[in-house]
Amino acid sequence: MKSKIIITGGTGYIGSHTAVEFINEGLEVVIVDNLSNSDISVLDRIQSITDVAPTFENIDLTDRVKTTSFFERHKDASGVINFAAFKAVGESVQLPLQYYHNNLNILLNVMDCMDRFEIRNLIFSSSATVYGLPDSFPLTENSKTKKPTSPYGNTKKIGEEVIEDFSKVAKNFKAISLRYFNPIGAHSSGDLGETPTGVPNNLMPFITQTALGKREELKIFGKDYDTIDGTAIRDYIHVVDLAKAHVMAFQRLMKNEAKENFEIFNIGTGIGYSVLDVIASFEKTTKQKLNYSFVDRRSGDVPVLYASTAKAKKELGWNPKLTLDDMTKSSWEWEVKKNIL
Ligand code: UD1
Numbered sequence: 001m002k003s004k005i006i007i008t009g010g011t012g013y014i015g016s017h018t019a020v021e022f023i024n025e026g027l028e029v030v031i032v033d034n035l036s037n038s039d040i041s042v043l044d045r046i047q048s049i050t051d052v053a054p055t056f057e058n059i060d061l062t063d064r065v066k067t068t069s070f071f072e073r074h075k076d077a078s079g080v081i082n083f084a085a086f087k088a089v090g091e092s093v094q095l096p097l098q099y100y101h102n103n104l105n106i107l108l109n110v111m112d113c114m115d116r117f118e119i120r121n122l123i124f125s126s127s128a129t130v131y132g133l134p135d136s137f138p139l140t141e142n143s144k145t146k147k148p149t150s151p152y153g154n155t156k157k158i159g160e161e162v163i164e165d166f167s168k169v170a171k172n173f174k175a176i177s178l179r180y181f182n183p184i185g186a187h188s189s190g191d192l193g194e195t196p197t198g199v200p201n202n203l204m205p206f207i208t209q210t211a212l213g214k215r216e217e218l219k220i221f222g223k224d225y226d227t228i229d230g231t232a233i234r235d236y237i238h239v240v241d242l243a244k245a246h247v248m249a250f251q252r253l254m255k256n257e258a259k260e261n262f263e264i265f266n267i268g269t270g271i272g273y274s275v276l277d278v279i280a281s282f283e284k285t286t287k288q289k290l291n292y293s294f295v296d297r298r299s300g301d302v303p304v305l306y307a308s309t310a311k312a313k314k315e316l317g318w319n320p321k322l323t324l325d326d327m328t329k330s331s332w333e334w335e336v337k338k339n340i341l
């Protein structure tokens with residue numbers, strides 16, 4: 001019998017790419033999402049890529065009763081990949097209670113149901129934001145975590161703490177937290193990618209929308225950082241490589257290879273690129289000329305952030321394969337195709 005996996009938030013940006021990778025591995029995927037920040041058409045897109053229509057249920061996972069009945073229906077699942085969460089950093093500063101309520105209640109309800117129905121394997125979608133303003137580089141999983149600069153980030157840190165505490169006492173419960181660096185890029189089919197609502201906060205969608213003429217110019221936040229070209233450095237990771245890391249983490253749990261009940265892995269490439277590197281790659285791969293100007297640093301931004309990915313490589317056997325050029329090119333192809341359709 002096929003192994004069944006529940007993907008919460010599976011119509012979102014990272015969730016949908018992960019659903020594709022699990023289906024490609026032959027797993028039965030059940031997506032649960034309330035479509036608060038995604039579109040139902042993503043299901044057709046997943047089907048057109050994989051030839052498989054994933055099961056879908058529209059449920060708000062903060063609703064304990066509905067969540068319980070959902071899990072009752074799918075108690076034969078072998079694991080949960082938990083993506084469902086609000087994720088806008090700036091918005092979370094304005095609406096902290098909504099962010100804590102949504103992200104933490106979803107996690108608590110999901111874990112409560114996993115406990116009740118004896119579903120033993122959890123992959124948690126975490127973020128490099130748990131390292132706060134780091135003291136040294138590259139960041140390893142043992143680097144000190146600090147209070148993140150936003151309530152959004154703090155829900156990730158608290159989420160990890162909840163899982164860690166539970167994993168110490170729960171019987172046969174195993175979890176892996178994946179700390180993403182900066183996911184960008186889109187599926188090579190051009191059928192899946194990021195669709196931010198309103199004005200994008202993140203770099204890549206702002207670049208593609210500017211090149212398409214939807215935005216006048218990209219404002220580069222800061223040109224006086226102590227970096228090679230003065231702009232801030234991040235570890236950009238292709239969303240398809242990131243999606244595959246979830247499959248490998250899940251397989252590790254299924255094969256009982258985890259060394260501890262709760263494990264953490266950084267998921268990045270280990271390479272830091274500046275904002276100007278990303279723009280140069282974008283202009284090269286797409287032949288587009290980008291309008292941009294420099295403005296002051298954005299408050300809360302760290303100058304440099306990149307991962308050590310040695311643990312993920314060694315323990316998960318995961319190696320990111322796609323380059324910065326693949327990331328910028330696929331992001332553009334998705335932006336163009338999405339706006340033609
Ligand atoms: C942020 C969050 C991170 C989250 C990620 C993806 C923090 C500290 N980080 O990362 O948790 O996972 O978004 O949602 O909260 N930039 C510009 N102009 C723009 C936009 C961005 O110059 O219009 C620059 C930024 O200053 C930064 C880089 O581009 O140096 C990347 O920014 P962004 O894509 O927003 O990601 P982070 O802030 O690194």
